[in-house]
Each structure stands twice: as structure tokens, then as C-alpha cells.
Amino acid sequence: MQVAPFFQEDTEAALMHQVEWLQKYAQLSDQFFLNLLRVDERLFSRWRIGDEALSEDLRGHLREFWQMTLHILSFVNFDLRLLKMMLEHSVDAKVGAVSSAFDPPWLGTSLRAYLETNGIAGARKANQWVQTMRFGDPY
Amino acid sequence: MPVNPGLTVTIPSETPFFRITSPAFYTTNSADHRKVVNGEGAVNSQIGARYNYPGVRTVYLTEDLESCFAERLFYFHREVLRGLDLLRYPAPIPPFQRNSILWEIQFDYALSDVFDACIQSAPSYFNIFPSLMVNPSQDYEHLKQRRADIQSNGYKGLRVPSSRARRGGNLIILFDDQSSHVQSIIPYEVEFRLITVQGGPFINHAQDLLDFTAGEVRMPWIQPAGGSAYQNWQRVEFNH
Numbered sequence: 240m241q242v243a244p245f246f247q248e249d250t251e252a253a254l255m256h257q258v259e260w261l262q263k264y265a266q267l268s269d270q271f272f273l274n275l276l277r278v279d280e281r282l283f284s285r286w287r288i289g290d291e292a293l294s295e296d297l298r299g300h301l302r303e304f305w306q307m308t309l310h311i312l313s314f315v316n317f318d319l320r321l322l323k324m325m326l327e328h329s330v331d332a333k334v335g336a337v338s339s340a341f342d343p344p345w346l347g348t349s350l351r352a353y354l355e356t357n358g359i360a361g362a363r364k365a366n367q368w369v370q371t372m373r374f375g376d377p378y
Numbered sequence: 379m380p381v382n383p384g385l386t387v388t389i390p391s392e393t394p395f396f397r398i399t400s401p402a403f404y405t406t407n408s409a410d411h412r413k414v415v416n417g418e419g420a421v422n423s424q425i426g427a428r429y430n431y432p433g434v435r436t437v438y439l440t441e442d443l444e445s446c447f448a449e450r451l452f453y454f455h456r457e458v459l460r461g462l463d464l465l466r467y468p469a470p471i472p473p474f475q476r477n478s479i480l481w482e483i484q485f486d487y488a489l490s491d492v493f494d495a496c497i498q499s500a501p502s503y504f505n506i507f508p509s510l511m512v513n514p515s516q517d518y519e520h521l522k523q524r525r526a527d528i529q530s531n532g533y534k535g536l537r538v539p540s541s542r543a544r545r546g547g548n549l550i551i552l553f554d555d556q557s558s559h560v561q562s563i564i565p566y567e568v569e570f571r572l573i574t575v576q577g578g579p580f581i582n583h584a585q586d587l588l589d590f591t592a593g594e595v596r597m598p599w600i601q602p603a604g605g606s607a608y609q610n611w612q613r614v615e616f617n618h
Contacts, residue, residue: 240477240567244407306422313400314457316473324470331467341460343467367424373457375425376516 246309249302255287257305264319265308265326267351274355275362276300300359307366314369326351340375344368381532385503387494392484392561394602395439395550396446404479404565411563414481415439415556428517429525429536429551437552439483443605445540445547447570448616450478451593452514452542454570455618462583474580475571482602486561489552492535493528496548504528514541514617529553544591544615569596571611590618 245256261267269287273280276297285291293301308322315321332347344364345353354361403414417435420427430436440446454476461472495501501508504527510518528536535552572580575589592615597608 240401241404241406242402244405244410246402247405247407247410247413309400309402312402314461314472315470316476317401318473321470321473328469330469341463343464343469346467363424370423370425372460374423374427374453 249298251292251298254293254298254301254305255289257301257308258287261308265322267326271351271355275304275358277358300362303359303366304354304362307362307369310366310369310373314373341368341372379531381491382503385494385497385500386490386533387492387537389489389492389550391486391488393489395441395483395485396443396602397437397439397481397483398446398450398478398568399481401477401479403481404567411481411565412557412560414563415483415552415560417552417555426517426522428541429521429538431522431526434526435553435555437554437556439550439552440540441548441550443480443602443608444545444614445543445549446480447568447595447614448543448547449540449549451570451595451614451616452618454593455572455588455590458572459588471583474583475569478568478570480566480568480597480602482562482564482566484561484563485556485559487559489535489550491533492537492550492552493533494537496537496539504531512539512541525551542616542618544617564602566597566602566605567599568608569598570594571596573613577613591615 243256245253258272269283273283276283278297282291286293311325312322315325327349329349330343330346344361350365354365397414399414403411415437417437420430420436421433423432426432426434427436427438440449458472458474461469465471493500495506495511501511504524506524507520510520525536534554535550538549538551540547540549571594573589573592573594574580574586580586580588592613594611595608595614596611597605601608
């Protein structure tokens with residue numbers, strides 16, 4: 240049940256491991272990260288092989304995205320099948336006609352598509368949503 | 379207003395405290411385990427918690443095992459129910475059994491200047507409304523505001539009753555990063571599961587009736603001192 244050290248580290252090497260883990264277990268592509276981070280493909284590719292550094296802003300965005308991932312993993316009891324479902328499942332916008340504090344911000348689309356469209360601002364909203372689901376009081 | 383020593387408690391070093399986290403903290407690098415008490419989760423939180431505004435460093439601990447389990451079960455119940463509510467979209471069904479890590483922590487120094495709200499006259503000293511302190515159903519802005527006031531008066535932490543523990547038990551809420559003061563930190567794998575009003579495992583959300591005031595806890599591998607009963611599933615009651 241133990242996890243790799245990079246789960247709790249935020250070094251450049253740990254960020255690379257986190258991206259690698261997300262690609263392997265959540266099946267997020269290079270293109271997903273390019274869209275999430277709004278980063279140039281050449282820079283991202285060179286960073287992946289250690290030939291170039293990301294800016295502090297981009298490293299911060301990756302850390303925030305990893306935090307969101309950890310919160311979702313905890314919510315789904317580290318069930319990777321459920322993690323992928325959370326990412327890929329399109330949330331039907333028509334059903335929740337009256338808005339609720341617990342409406343996912345990606346209503347009408349999937350979390351993955353929402354993150355690609357909205358970048359790190361979307362990851363922040365998704366992270367806030369999962370924290371509210373788990374610990375928040377909407378009253 | 380200086381710290382009032384008559385309303386504080388000093389907790390000796392090497393007193394065991396308990397905290398529960400996600401397995402994400404249980405890395406193979408034990409040097410990182412002390413991050414469990416750095417309060418960084420509260421710093422990064424966008425929503426805050428019972429005794430902290432968003433972004434305010436806070437370390438939540440309990441003095442005993444059962445309070446730790448009761449607090450965790452409360453949140454587990456609530457997030458599963460909220461997850462079930464999401465099925466109207468539809469969405470993935472949240473798991474009814476959850477793995478977590480219980481941490482037994484001892485510090486290498488005595489915790490002093492901890493405001494003890496468990497002393498009968500203490501809540502009124504900082505205008506804390508006792509009803510809000512012990513009401514389990516939700517968190518209150520009042521408590522976050524009172525904590526901020528207590529901290530600004532020089533106290534290093536807060537001792538309060540657990541609102542979810544059915545048989546008493548207290549929380550220790552520390553305002554500073556404690557990761558450099560860890561004498562020992564021991565992880566225990568712990569499992570929680572929801573149960574029905576009949577006492578069996580809650581497995582079918584469409585048919586089973588959830589027990590809202592109890593769940594079950596198990597630590598099948600190793601248990602801390604005083605926790606041997608949890609080797610098998612053990613009923614833990616809590617306030618909801």
C-alpha cells in the first residue's frame with residue numbers, strides 16, 4: 240500500500256515522475272499537458288528528457304495539478320479505474336437545472352476536456368470542488 | 379492580552395497523538411512522513427476547516443484513537459453521501475470502503491501555551507459559543523474567527539472537544555509546522571467501511587439503509603498500543 244517518494248516531493252525530478260505516473264495510470268497524453276500548461280511542445284519534450292528546465296510558474300502549475308490529482312485519488316480510494324472514470328466521464332448538464340454548491344465545474348463536459356480548455360485555472364476549480372465535496376460546508 | 383496560564387495546558391513531550399491521512403502520505407521514504415504534521419494541507423486548502431480559515435497553517439491531532447476514527451468516519455460518510463447525490467448526473471459511485479493511514483506521533487518537546495477550551499470557564503474567555511464548538515453537523519465561521527483571535531493573543535494551539543466522538547475525546551490543534559519536532563511517527567494501515575442499520579456492510583446504495591451514526595474500522599496488520607481490538611472490524615459510533 241506504500242507509494243513512491245515522488246508522491247510527496249516537489250523537486251523537478253519528482254514532477255517528471257508525477258507526469259510519467261499520470262500518463263501511465265490516468266492515460267493523460269503529452270497533448271493534455273501541453274493544453275493544461277499552455278506550454279510549447281518543444282520545451283515540454285526537452286523538459287521530459289531533462290534537457291531544459293520549466294519556469295517556476297510552470298513547475299507551480301504542475302504541483303497544483305498533482306495536488307488536485309491526490310485529492311481525487313483519495314476520494315476514489317486510490318482506485319485507478321475510478322480515477323480514469325472521473326477524468327473521462329461527461330457530466331450531463333441538463334439534469335441539474337438548479338445549480339448546487341456541489342455541481343462539478345466541468346458540468347456539460349468531462350474533467351479531462353475541462354482541464355484542457357481551462358488550463359490551470361480549471362485545475363484550481365476542480366481541486367476546490369473535490370475539497371468542498373470532502374470537507375466543505377456549502378451552507 | 380498576554381497568554382493566561384490558567385487557561386492553558388502543557389502536554390509533555392513523547393505524548394502520543396493520532397492523525398489520519400490519505401495513503402498518499404505513506405511513501406517508501408520514511409523521512410518524508412514527518413510532512414504529515416507540517417500543516418501544509420491547511421495552507422494549500424481553498425476551503426479551510428473547522429478551526430482554520432483557508433490558507434492558515436494548522437495541524438489537527440487527536441489525543442486518542444477512537445476520536446480520530448470518529449472524526450474520519452464523519453467525513454467519510456458525508457463525502458460518500460455527496461458522491462451518491464452526484465449520481466443524478468450520473469457519475470462514478472464512490473467506494474463504501476476506504477483505506478487510510480493512521481499516524482501515531484510523538485513530539486520531542488512539551489507543547490505549551492495551548493489554550494484549553496475543555497476547561498469549563500475557558501470558552502467564555504474568548505467568547506466561544508459552546509454549542510457551536512460541540513455541534514457536529516457542520517463547521518462554523520465563528521470557530522475559525524475565534525481560533526484566529528486566540529492565535530493573535532500568543533497561544534500556540536488549541537485543545538477542544540471532538541464534536542464527532544461519541545464517548546468524549548479531544549482534538550489538539552496546533553498553529554505551527556511541527557515537522558521539525560517529531561520524535562517518532564509510526565504509520566498504521568487502517569480500513570473504514572460504511573455499515574447498514576442492521577450492522578452489516580453497506581454495499582448496495584440503492585437498497586441498503588445506511589447507519590448514519592456508526593461505521594466500522596479495522597487495522598488488520600499492526601495496531602498501536604491500546605488498539606488491539608481493531609485487528610478485526612470494530613464498530614465505532616460518532617455524532618453526525
